[in-house]
Amino acid sequence: MARESESGLPIEPVYGPDALDGWDPGARLGEPGGYPYTRGVHPTMYTTRPWTMRQYAGFGTAAESNARYRQLIAHGTTGLSVAFDLPTQMGHDSDAPLAHGEVGKVGVAVDSVEDMRVLFDGIPLDRVSTSMTINAPAALLLLMYQLVGEEQGVPADRLTGTIQNDVLKEYIARGTYIFPPKPSLRLVADLFRYCRAEIPRWNTISISGYHMAEAGASPAQEIAFTLADGIEYVRTALAAGMDVDDFAPRLSFFFVSRTTLLEEVAKFRAARRIWARVMREEFGARNPRSQMLRFHTQTAGVQLTAQQPEVNLVRVAVQGLAAVLGGTQSLHTNSFDEAIALPTEKSARLALRTQQVLAYETDVTATVDPFAGSYVVESMTDELETAALELMAKVEEHGGAVGAIESGFQKGEIERNAYRIARETDSGERVVVGVNRFRLEAEERYEPLRVDPAIEAAQVERLAALRAGRDGRAVEAALSALRKAAEGTEDVLYPMRDALRARATVGEVCGALREVWGTYVPSDAF
Numbered sequence: 001m002a003r004e005s006e007s008g009l010p011i012e013p014v015y016g017p018d019a020l021d022g023w024d025p026g027a028r029l030g031e032p033g034g035y036p037y038t039r040g041v042h043p044t045m046y047t048t049r050p051w052t053m054r055q056y057a058g059f060g061t062a063a064e065s066n067a068r069y070r071q072l073i074a075h076g077t078t079g080l081s082v083a084f085d086l087p088t089q090m091g092h093d094s095d096a097p098l099a100h101g102e103v104g105k106v107g108v109a110v111d112s113v114e115d116m117r118v119l120f121d122g123i124p125l126d127r128v129s130t131s132m133t134i135n136a137p138a139a140l141l142l143l144m145y146q147l148v149g150e151e152q153g154v155p156a157d158r159l160t161g162t163i164q165n166d167v168l169k170e171y172i173a174r175g176t177y178i179f180p181p182k183p184s185l186r187l188v189a190d191l192f193r194y195c196r197a198e199i200p201r202w203n204t205i206s207i208s209g210y211h212m213a214e215a216g217a218s219p220a221q222e223i224a225f226t227l228a229d230g231i232e233y234v235r236t237a238l239a240a241g242m243d244v245d246d247f248a249p250r251l252s253f254f255f256v257s258r259t260t261l262l263e264e265v266a267k268f269r270a271a272r273r274i275w276a277r278v279m280r281e282e283f284g285a286r287n288p289r290s291q292m293l294r295f296h297t298q299t300a301g302v303q304l305t306a307q308q309p310e311v312n313l314v315r316v317a318v319q320g321l322a323a324v325l326g327g328t329q330s331l332h333t334n335s336f337d338e339a340i341a342l343p344t345e346k347s348a349r350l351a352l353r354t355q356q357v358l359a360y361e362t363d364v365t366a367t368v369d370p371f372a373g374s375y376v377v378e379s380m381t382d383e384l385e386t387a388a389l390e391l392m393a394k395v396e397e398h399g400g401a402v403g404a405i406e407s408g409f410q411k412g413e414i415e416r417n418a419y420r421i422a423r424e425t426d427s428g429e430r431v432v433v434g435v436n437r438f439r440l441e442a443e444e445r446y447e448p449l450r451v452d453p454a455i456e457a458a459q460v461e462r463l464a465a466l467r468a469g470r471d472g473r474a475v476e477a478a479l480s481a482l483r484k485a486a487e488g489t490e491d492v493l494y495p496m497r498d499a500l501r502a503r504a505t506v507g508e509v510c511g512a513l514r515e516v517w518g519t520y521v522p523s524d525a526f
């Protein structure tokens, strides 16, 4: 009997040549590095350069996070990835009442360019590429990065990295939105335009399926809702008067990788093919780079268990392997203790070592797209493509990604799938090693890393000193120029940069925008 894939598609016990009857490799695959990029975005892929090993990290103060980044670099990480705390992600300062209890918890607290400088102290910004997971206030953090680069003597056109800046999926799955969709999208378009003029090598967005997947989306839903968001961003930038080939080469994506290796490999390949076709056929993109879906992958956090946590090392190795076989550009492998607490230095190192084993001890990097032509993987790639396209058509019926968000479509679909997974896990039909099978009578003790609660007080003190030492009138003038730009149509990033340079804080800059744009209140009751 056929087993069901995570997307609910059948997986047959045996696949043979008949599975690919009439199948045209020229149209479906092309060459590696050639349209429709099913086989990967570069002709040589990992045979000439492995993916970027980019471990997501950050907690406590800027100084503590800086120390962790230096450790990761010393251990061989090849890109940085900054996690910000919730107050920063929501555009609040560390001394705001809403920030209380959350400062430095799930990431680093950054209130102003002063913190940003400490975060990258001793890390030359022209020699590292940095990803920043920040969405509603993405523009602010990018500008602070540029200002720190300036202080280091690094011109903006030498900076490389990625800003998540994907606010649509915040409404669907992640929750750190501030403004309503319309001004949020305007801010995204302003950032695209600004980067083209000022920071041309920067990846201006990381259109993310990861968080939807973590909330319960199936692989087919993950591709469909992510690419539908991508289409909405492309339409927004076009409506703002940009040419598709002026911004599309710097769009990037972000997906999850699970232990269901075959389906995940198929997912990555199908996503590349759909995007290439959409960009070329629907939007008329001519630059090959506009057609390439380049993506980061993180291994699935939801699959990690607090029970027998060392088993997570094995899960992560399989998940990471799936991402590599699927042709990822950049990878974060989770630490085995993530289901319990923030990773310790040792577990973070082990996670990186997992990537190094994949890159340097296995033979999967010796040849491009090793699964090409596989009866099962090509069949699954085609079926996932069809399933995702059907879902994307449904999003269109709702008027595109924003319309579908407003009617709760994606959330509803994801919730339904999450419920299915929960039911299967509860009944034992879905095996989770160490949780519903192969349990231990008594779990061994594990000593997790804890964030020092004194961080909040220290951060509040730093803010008070900053406010006392800056030119208050200059800050006020810059903020009112920002408000004025937000009311009109001018690119808000320029007045925003002036305000941040004058030492305005994250909370103050976002506060000014809240005054003009208001905040988003979800209409549904999920």
Ligand SMILES: CC(C)(COP(=O)(O)OP(=O)(O)OC[C@H]1O[C@@H](n2cnc3c(N)ncnc32)[C@H](O)[C@@H]1OP(=O)(O)O)[C@@H](O)C(=O)NCCC(=O)NCCSC(=O)CCC(=O)O
Residues within 6 Å of the ligand: 042, 043, 044, 045, 046, 047, 048, 049, 052, 054, 056, 079, 081, 083, 129, 131, 133, 161, 162, 174, 203, 206, 210, 211, 252, 253, 254, 294, 295, 296, 298, 329, 330
């Ligand atoms: C495009 C990617 C995906 C990867 O960028 P990278 O710089 O790492 O890699 P890259 O662009 O592939 O490679 C760097 C340069 O080498 C070139 N290059 C690479 N391989 C090549 C090959 N085989 N042949 C020729 N050139 C090659 C590329 O073209 C590029 O140059 P050119 O640029 O000149 O072409 C980017 O967006 C990225 O790094 N994303 C990371 C996102 C991330 O870390 N997110 C964390 C989220 S964490 C999160 O959200 C979790 C939970 C939560 O908080 O909710």
